[in-house]
Amino acid sequence: MNLLIVAVVSRVVNWLANEMREKILCLKVDSAVRYNRHVLGVNAQYEHNGEMVCCTLAILVVNDSQTAKFLKNRILNVLKRCNIRLEQILSITTDNGANMLAAAKQLQQQFIICQNQLENETIEDEDACTEDNFMEALKLELAEQFSIIRCAIHTLQLALNDVVSNDATFMHSLTSIV
Numbered sequence: 001m002n003l004l005i006v007a008v009v010s011r012v013v014n015w016l017a018n019e020m021r022e023k024i025l026c027l028k029v030d031s032a033v034r035y036n037r038h039v040l041g042v043n044a045q046y047e048h049n050g051e052m053v054c055c056t057l058a059i060l061v062v063n064d065s066q067t068a069k070f071l072k073n074r075i076l077n078v079l080k081r082c083n084i085r086l087e088q089i090l091s092i093t094t095d096n097g098a099n100m101l102a103a104a105k106q107l108q109q110q111f112i113i114c115q116n117q118l119e120n121e122t123i124e125d126e127d128a129c130t131e132d133n134f135m136e137a138l139k140l141e142l143a144e145q146f147s148i149i150r151c152a153i154h155t156l157q158l159a160l161n162d163v164v165s166n167d168a169t170f171m172h173s174l175t176s177i178v
Contacts, residue, residue, distance in 0.1 A: 016055060017083040020046055025084065027092045028054075029075060029100060030151075031066060038062040040071065042078045057082055068102030075107060086111040091147040095154040104148040111146045 028043040040062050045054045058078040064070055079086070092107060094100035 013082060016057070019048065019053075020044060020082065020084060020088070023047070023088060024090045025088050026090050027075075028151075029071075029092060029094050029104070031062065031071075031095075031097075031100070038066070040066070040074060042075060044082075044084070057084075066099050068099050068106055071099060071103035072106040072110070075103065076110070086114050086146075089146055091149050093149040093151050095151050096158060101148065101150070108146050108148060 023046045026045040028045065029041070031038065031040045033039075038061070040058075040060045042057045042060075043054055044057050045052060047053070058081075060074060060078075062074070086107070089107075089111070092104045094104050
């Protein structure tokens with residue numbers, strides 16, 4: 001039975017990798033606790049034949065401390081498993097957790113490192129001054145394309161929690177109106 005599951009998962013991952021090859025992706029990353037189990041979810045959204053597609057790349061049980069470095073490495077492992085390059089990522093949406101935001105920033109830094117390596121491989125014979133100007137402009141443009149987005153629903157939930165916890169009387173008056 002386990003071999004069958006592994007074979008099916010392998011086929012699905014290969015199909016997803018082929019489906020997302022060379023496409024621009026928006027990642028959505030979140031963690032949750034359900035039934036005393038910590039899980040990390042990684043989703044990708046992309047366009048296919050004029051339709052927006054959202055697929056789950058991984059739901060991972062997390063037993064270690066969810067530090068930014070740990071989360072970044074787990075996300076990179078998921079991307080590697082699905083043959084997704086950092087250059088394909090347009091944005092990463094996370095909750096407002098400090099660890100998630102830091103992990104996304106570390107991925108963004110990894111993206112810039114990859115771009116710098118690509119620069120070093122592709123440009124060799126240009127004039128140094130022109131090359132520096134071109135590379136700086138390219139870095140700025142590419143860095144802006146890899147956006148970190150804070151989930152609007154998480155932000156709204158935090159704001160509503162602040163209102164509820166700070167003024168129960170006000171919330172009671174609001175709910176009595178509705």
